[in-house]
Amino acid sequence: METMEADERLVPLALGDMTYACRLLMPRHRSGTEPLVLIGGALQDMYSWPRLERRLTTHTALVLMDLPGTGGAGDLAASAGFEVLADSVLHALDRLAMDRVNVLGASYGAPIAYRLAQSHPDRVARLLLAGATPRVGPRLTAVVRQGLELVGTTDSHPADEPARRDYARNVVDMLVNGATRNEVAQGPAVARLLERQLMRTSQSAALRYAACHERLLDTDLYPPGGIDGVPALVFTGEHDCASSPEENRAVADTIAGCAFALIRDADHMAHLEREAEYADLVTRFLHDRPVHDLPYCTDPRTSPRRQR
Incomplete structure (x- = not known):
């Protein structure tokens, strides 16, 4: 390099x-x-x-x-x-x-x-x-709305891990095309990296991501x-x-x-x-x-x- x-x-x-x-x-x-x-x-x-x-x-x-x-x-x-x-x-x-x-x-x-x-x-x-x-198309819109619903959960009642992982995988499937992942250079490795990053995201950071994504919708x-x-x-x-x-x-x-x-x-x-x-x-x-x-x-x- x-x-x-x-x-x-x-x-x-x-x-x-x-x-x-x-x-x-x-x-x-x-x-x-x-x-x-x-x-x-x-x-x-x-x-x-x-x-x-x-x-x-x-x-x-x-x-x-x-x-x-x-x-x-x-x-x-x-x-x-x-x-x-x-x-x-x-x-x-x-x-x-x-x-x-x-x-x-x-x-x-x-x-x-x-x-x-x-x-x-x-x-x-x-x-x-x-x-x-x-x-933004309908599939990505649905994923963004899932994230908005997820981060609407308060800090005292955080979303459970299965819900967070389901959302993370849906995001990853959009960013690293789930249908053609094996045709993409380093696709599986990048997908794993992104999923780990999303699962480690704090509630405050997730709220900021959601606000950015919401700005993309319906316009x-x-x-x-x-x-x-x-x-x-x-x-x-x-x-x-x-x-x-x-x-x-x-x-x-x-x-x-x-x-x-x-x-x-x-x-x-x-x-x-x-x-x-x-x-x-x-x-x-x-x-x-x-x-x-x-x-x-x-x-x-x-x-x-x-x-x-």
């Missing part, structure tokens, strides 16, 4: 009554591209990408976010939408004195990154969206009007059933000139399953190199539909 040669700085942030933070990783050599802001999923924080950050920081400066309501950041009002989170990213860029950046939004982070590029295209050099869907995740003038790439694993290839393609179609890629033998957790390939795809796009006809990607025109 490539080793990281980067200087790290933790930057505390505040916007109104919201407190949050970011990690800035600066390579010790010139990168040749704008810094990459990585906005992760609802179950992730700014320390959740160690293997990927080691690969990426050999090519670019990296900014990892704990936005309000995630990780170690302060709480986010239930009424606050993705626009508030996009404003939080913009405020962080101002604090860091970064005029233009590349932005990667993964899963829950994708609607945030999209809004930033749509409302401030002058600040986004390149946009990457991983695991994007215009609207169109991408505002009308699309994006023009920002080079963009939308991608996911070919077996993704949390945000299917067709749904990712639908998001890509709202962005003028957007590239689209499906990583072979991977699903929604492609950054864990095919870490080196994920990093290579991102790095290629950041340095304006071709991202079509790659040996680790499936031709999107011939990729079979994956059942949701």
Whole structure:
């Protein structure tokens, strides 16, 4: 594995009554591209990408976010939408004195990154969206509602272990496609890792995850009007059933000139399953190199539909 040669700085942030933070990783050599802001999923924080950050920081400066309501950041009002989170990213860029950046939004982070590029295209050099869907589908909605019901249990009457394990396995079956797990690189191992993580989650952390997931429900995740003038790439694993290839393609179609890629033998957790390939795809796009006809990607025109 490539080793990281980067200087790290933790930057505390505040916007109104919201407190949050970011990690800035600066390579010790010139990168040749704008810094990459990585906005992760609802179950992730700014320390959740160690293997990927080691690969990426050999090519670019990296900014990892704990936005309000995630990780170690302060709480986010239930009424606050993705626009508030996009404003939080913009405020962080101002604090860091970064005029233009590349932005990667993964899963829950994708609607945030999209809004930033749509409302401030002058600040986004390149946009990457991983695991994007215009609207949460019925199967994932059912899993999210199961989690909301589970964390509604008070601390004095916690949910029993069988109920928690059933929920954890349902979440894992969405993130690591249960129907095609043996076709996914490291699929069983990643599934076990995620289930252990979910079973160890504290009640307070589970409440925060639930609040993030509830923000995804019953709404169109991408505002009308699309994006023009920002080079963009939308991608996911070919077996993704949390945000299917067709749904990712639908998001890509709202962005003028957007590239689209499906990583072979991977699903929604492609950054864990095919870490080196994920990093290579991102790095290629950041340095304006071709991202079509790659040996680790499936031709999107011939990729079979994956059942949701």
